[in-house]
Amino acid sequence: MNSELGANKDSILEFFVQAANRHDFSLDITLNVNGAVISGTLIPAKDYFETMSETFEDGNEIAQKISEQLANAGESVDSSKGAEVNFIHLKNTKVYCGDNKPTPSEGKILWRGKLSEVDGFFLGRISDSGS
Template sequence: MRNELVLKKDPILEFFVQAANNRGFTLDLTLQIEGCLITGTLMSAKDYFMDLSEGFEDSDDITQAISKQMASASEEAGKSGKEEANYIHLKHADIYYGDSNPIPQTGVRLWRGKLSEVEGFFLGRITNTS
């Protein structure tokens, strides 16, 4: 029986995520996950939750409560230090499936996914020329 190393996460991609979370590093990336291409700009977990919270600020009581929870999550993410990265966050994200147009096409495009689900990646973004 052979001992095989089974990687749950790509260590290079995890390094990029840790640099984003700890140092504010940004990088255009395209990820491959279950037949989809997800393209966008890497961002920190703190910035992700802060941007997400801002989307809920100007509404009713329930959405304002959600906004406060996201702002709190942003503060906690900013304190996390050198912990293992389990999620990746992208801004200006587009999702391509097959030869279709990207989803979504308008609005704030934040995306969060599990690092362990990423099958591959390349540096740079896909740009929609249509």
């Protein structure tokens, strides 16, 4: 097997992620990933790490260290805006598997995935009739 096979990324999707990371661009998008449907809003990697950092900042000593590391990761991403992107970050995410209700069904969920694992996408979010 070719080890580079998994490194293939959709260049258009990669372009959207680069636009988000470089220009604070956001976009409602739905992804197909290994049979699951992931629907949310594309956000810059920096926003993802900042929001994750805030989740831990009021916790105990370990949580605060995690918060610092996540904040540093966000700053690192911000300083490498010209670098190749390998991950996509979504907020307000819902994951659909089959005909079941999305998981999670409530809350403002952040999601991070490998661009090389995305099988397809369409612009727009899936909205639940129940929400």
